[in-house]
Amino acid sequence: MENTLEKRILNGIDARRNDIVKFLQDLVRIPSTAGDEGQIQKFIASSLQDMLPKVDVWEPNINELKLHPAYSPVEQQDYRGRPVVVGILKGKGGGKSIVLNGHIDVVPPGPASAWKHSPWSGDVEEGKLFGRGASDMKGGFAAFVMAVKCLLEEEIQLNGDVIIESVIDEEQGGNGTLACILRGYKADAGIVGEPTNLEVHLAHSGSTWFKVKIEGKAAHGGLRYEGVSAIEKAIQIHDALLRLEARRKRSAIHPLFKAYPNPVPLNIGTIKGGVWPSTVPEECVMKGRIGYLPNEMISSVRRQLEDCIKQTAKKDAWMRRHQPKVEWLGLWEASEIAPGHELAKLFKTTYKKVLKRKPRVGASPWGTDMRLLVNYARIPTLLFGPGEMRQAHSVNEWVRIQDVIKATKIIALTLIEWCGYQD
Numbered sequence: 001m002e003n004t005l006e007k008r009i010l011n012g013i014d015a016r017r018n019d020i021v022k023f024l025q026d027l028v029r030i031p032s033t034a035g036d037e038g039q040i041q042k043f044i045a046s047s048l049q050d051m052l053p054k055v056d057v058w059e060p061n062i063n064e065l066k067l068h069p070a071y072s073p074v075e076q077q078d079y080r081g082r083p084v085v086v087g088i089l090k091g092k093g094g095g096k097s098i099v100l101n102g103h104i105d106v107v108p109p110g111p112a113s114a115w116k117h118s119p120w121s122g123d124v125e126e127g128k129l130f131g132r133g134a135s136d137m138k139g140g141f142a143a144f145v146m147a148v149k150c151l152l153e154e155e156i157q158l159n160g161d162v163i164i165e166s167v168i169d170e171e172q173g174g175n176g177t178l179a180c181i182l183r184g185y186k187a188d189a190g191i192v193g194e195p196t197n198l199e200v201h202l203a204h205s206g207s208t209w210f211k212v213k214i215e216g217k218a219a220h221g222g223l224r225y226e227g228v229s230a231i232e233k234a235i236q237i238h239d240a241l242l243r244l245e246a247r248r249k250r251s252a253i254h255p256l257f258k259a260y261p262n263p264v265p266l267n268i269g270t271i272k273g274g275v276w277p278s279t280v281p282e283e284c285v286m287k288g289r290i291g292y293l294p295n296e297m298i299s300s301v302r303r304q305l306e307d308c309i310k311q312t313a314k315k316d317a318w319m320r321r322h323q324p325k326v327e328w329l330g331l332w333e334a335s336e337i338a339p340g341h342e343l344a345k346l347f348k349t350t351y352k353k354v355l356k357r358k359p360r361v362g363a364s365p366w367g368t369d370m371r372l373l374v375n376y377a378r379i380p381t382l383l384f385g386p387g388e389m390r391q392a393h394s395v396n397e398w399v400r401i402q403d404v405i406k407a408t409k410i411i412a413l414t415l416i417e418w419c420g421y422q423d
Contacts, residue, residue, distance in 0.1 A: 009156070012153070013150050019146070023047070028122040028132070029120050031120050031132075032106055033108050036082075038083070041082070041084075057084070060168075074169065079168070084183075085166040086166070093159060095160030095418075095419040096188040096418055098415065100191055101193070101373065102138075106138075117130040127400055127402060135399045137194050140407065143193060143404055155423075157423075160418065162415060165185065167180060173330075176369075178376075193385040194384075194385050195391065195392055195399070200348065202339055202344055204365070205293055206333045210289070210302075210328055211326070221277070221279060227282075228280070231271075234273060240309070244304065253293075256363035264293060267288050290305055302328060333367075338380075343380055354410050387399040
């Protein structure tokens with residue numbers, strides 16, 4: 001690609017800075033908590049229809065989704081009023097295709113009084129744009145759309161197809177992206193615009209949720225010694241699981257996760273036990289999640305947790321006779337792309353052209369929709385977007401405007417090189 005064309009694209013994005021900021025503000029100002037994405041998807045569909053010849057809008061069929069092994073159970077009975085939106089830019093032919101995937105649902109902002117700016121304000125202060133979803137991940141989605149729009153307005157025709165996916169329900173498990181897969185959308189590669197702080201993430205960890213039910217024996221609190229406290233037994237299990245976490249922290253190793261002090265955290269999120277203050281609790285239920293890495297087998301990780309609980313129970317006379325019961329509740333799979341994949345290598349090149357330095361390459365410590373594209377659609381995919389990871393789900397969430405501009409430039413140059421072009 002001629003240097004003059006690169007400069008034209010980069011200068012064109014700089015010239016559209018105000019348009020990019022306004023588009024992101026429009027996205028942030030439309031509340032789109034998981035379950036209430038209808039209004040923002042209508043706005044996105046209209047925006048894509050203004051720039052692309054084909055836009056697909058449909059409400060996922062929950063019964064179809066339930067038949068797929070990657071389906072994430074959700075409370076709602078259907079997806080009425082919650083469409084998925086996909087914009088398709090057909091290439092001229094002869095080039096490679098790419099999916100640009102972004103979730104448009106966000107987590108609840110919590111009390112507005114805790115925010116300096118309104119959660120839906122899109123206010124700009126000191127180069128930062130504030131609002132729920134600014135980082136996670138409306139900033140990344142804005143970069144996708146505006147990169148494609150800039151190429152179109154500069155009259156650069158791509159040879160390969162570009163598929164922009166605006167998906168729902170990621171925060172509850174990923175059924176929006178699964179709906180795209182079941183719809184038949186495929187490509188030679190993919191990018192998910194999660195907030196990576198402009199790092200290039202070639203992997204993300206997985207996690208599996210569990211429930212442990214511990215049995216006790218009820219008795220009046222005045223005769224506590226005649227009962228067996230399920231809560232006290234649960235404390236033994238809890239302490240053993242923390243020791244398991246410490247062992248796994250030392251043994252679970254992956255080169256892309258070196259930046260994290262603990263790449264495989266085990267978290268007990270809820271503990272519920274007992275029914276009355278003066279009654280010895282006869283049952284205690286703990287729920288939690290255990291993380292795992294792409295180079296681990298989920299069956300092995302689950303077996304480690306089950307064995308940990310069994311070995312702990314063996315050391316206690318009561319639990320030997322009343323074994324704690326483990327139930328697995330769900331799974332977000334880990335996934336990765338090979339560091340030597342051509343998309344990963346190309347992305348590093350375009351990154352350096354824009355920012356004049358090599359990117360930091362790593363991994364994300366939580367689940368993303370990348371796993372669905374990689375593990376089920378067989379689309380080699382990486383994670384890249386503006387926004388600091390710690391801003392995700394936080395009060396006073398923000399994204400640096402300059403990082404959104406940088407991401408837009410990197411995506412635009414990547415599309416040119418990956419898909420091929422005609423100027």
